[in-house]
Amino acid sequence: MRKIYVIGIGAGDPDHLTVQAVRALHEVDVFFLLDKGEEKAGLMELRHEILRRHAAGHDHRLVEVRDPEREAAPDGAAYPGTVGDWRSRRADLYERLIGEELGEGPDDDRTGAFLVWGDPSLYDSTLGILEEVLERGTVRFGHEVIPGISSVSALAARHRTGLNRVGGPVQITTGRRLAEGWPEGVDDVVVMLDAHQAFRHHLAADPVIHWGAYVGTEDEILVSGRLSEVAARIEELRSAARARKGWIMDTYLLRRDRDRTDQD
CATH class of the missing domain: 3.30.950.10 (Tetrapyrrole methylase, C-terminal domain)
Incomplete structure (x- = not known):
């Protein structure tokens, strides 16, 4: 079965990674990197620096995709719906990436990873989105969470x-x-x-x-x-x-x- 790592990469210093996170990097076949546009190019570059520093010598692929745009969240009762719509569009993207980039055969790339800023448990949507993808039942995978240093x-x-x-x-x-x-x-x-x-x-x-x-x-x-x-x-x-x-x-x-x- 496919496996997804959700790896907390810390608050901005490449040395924030734990030993557990570094070990997990060396288990990954495909890293999914979400591009948030030119203004936030530094966030993508940090991820590349982490892989250069901590995953050197390990054979892996990078898949870079554009993160869905999030509309400005209104105040009041409309806020949860706006966030929910954005998360569902992200779930569509994650579902496609996992299904297309990770195979299930013995010779396929079967392990993927999302590199999450800070810690995946604190004000991050990745875990909830993966749960939504699993609930849809179209792609199967197990997942493991590696904690990180939060802001x-x-x-x-x-x-x-x-x-x-x-x-x-x-x-x-x-x-x-x-x-x-x-x-x-x-x-x-x-x-x-x-x-x-x-x-x-x-x-x-x-x-x-x-x-x-x-x-x-x-x-x-x-x-x-x-x-x-x-x-x-x-x-x-x-x-x-x-x-x-x-x-x-x-x-x-x-x-x-x-x-x-x-x-x-």
Whole structure:
């Protein structure tokens, strides 16, 4: 039977790969690389660099295809439907790639892989799309997930901090959710997928923010401090970086003051 590896490749540094991931690279016959266009060519080049560095000497093929365009996601009830439509178009593509590029005979290329930015378990669609393909029943395959270093863990490491404090939880959420309000029951919040700097909604609480863009790459930018003191700088840096590169990946940790009776 065909086998698919879903390999987490880290937050941007080719050395983020685990030993387990490197071993998996050497089991793969065909790597499926999704091209996101000229603006995000750096994401494709990183994948090529990873294969040059960690899969040298191993015989494999590369199949590069254009990733389906995702429409701007509207707010409100229409959001899940827009995302669902995009994921189904991706499922069509994955189904075709697996069926056409991976055979089932003993002499065929039977092992494929998707190289997933960060960790496949955290705000990534690959696992859900593969499940949709399997549910269709048109192609058969087994799959294995190799965890990777997420932008969240890389961010905490670069700021030399933990994600939670003693006895307290941490919540990982999106900018869309943070704009609706601070999550109940937590003082430490990691925010991903924030295109509109939702931290501006919480200036009055003045939490500490640990912010990072392109973490783990040569373009890495880090800012840390009280939100009231650094919010304007983050917005300026973010805007300039996005204009320069055409895209941006940023993540941040907000740390609200705990009750004075709490002890870290």
